[in-house]
């Protein structure tokens with residue numbers, strides 16, 4: 001038994017060492033990913049449930065690694081956050097999305113918007129300057145109204161003035177604010193009163209096993225009623241089936257996003273979707 005224990009221990013350390021090495025390699029690879037143009041942006045439609053129309057798009061970053069293939073954001077965003085690389089990556093995604101929204105506004109809809117994920121680390125970073133975003137939009141002659149920023153509950157829990165000021169600056173510039181992954185964080189509802197939120201995104205964990213009798217359905221209904229009373233629109237994430245869509249529609253949900261409508265796709269693919277519904 002003693003031997004087995006020791007073996008287990010050594011397998012465990014081996015595993016930990018490998019995981020640490022992979023992480024170190026990914027970290028150094030990520031530093032060059034931006035300059036080597038391995039990062040790109042895909043777009044997923046956010047659909048108005050009642051009409052089926054495309055309401056806006058969410059921009060999501062992708063990393064085409066030269067040997068590993070496509071690396072999931074779930075694997076590299078945490079590394080980007082720890083190392084601070086998320087600031088440069090975030091700027092890249094923003095600039096790509098801003099150029100894209102300009103084209104789509106000209107071609108398809110003058111009020112089209114793109115949603116961009118903004119990590120709490122980007123708000124905390126001293127060198128990250130939101131003027132960068134405003135200047136960039138101005139250089140494209142694009143209004144703030146063309147952008148929605150997606151933040152998570154964790155950010156709002158930190159009610160420091162600095163964060164509030166930054167959020168207000170985005171709002172003052174005309175951008176909308178969306179609360180991502182709702183229901184998974186350290187939920188305290190008091191921040192919904194303190195901050196002016198435009199959209200609340202129900203996390204896909206509530207949608208995954210949705211049936212009419214499920215507790216998840218009761219939760220979705222309650223979230224939607226509460227949000228509407230606060231004048232907040234609701235987007236359901238991870239909608240994969242017609243039955244999920246129908247339940248959400250019955251519960252009064254405004255918008256949905258998920259593989260049922262489309263996976264995240266490159267901009268030219270997205271333009272086909274926009275053309276199809278025009």
Ligand code: C2E
Pocket residue numbers: 044059060061072073074077086090093117118119180181204237238239240257258259260264
């Ligand atoms: P998120 O912001 O909650 O994005 C939604 C995720 O759900 C995306 O994963 C999307 O591909 C996935 N998804 C969409 N519809 C469905 C569906 O019907 N079923 C399932 N199972 N999944 C669906 P993705 O692109 O892998 O991104 C994962 C997370 O990485 C994002 O979660 C976000 O937190 C982060 N992320 C992605 N791009 C960026 C970025 O540019 N900046 C920052 N800061 N974070 C990003």
Ligand code: CA
Pocket residue numbers: 058117150180
């Ligand atoms: Ca998001």
Ligand code: CA
Pocket residue numbers: 180181201203204237
């Ligand atoms: Ca989400």
Ligand code: CA
Pocket residue numbers: 196197198230231232
């Ligand atoms: Ca509001």
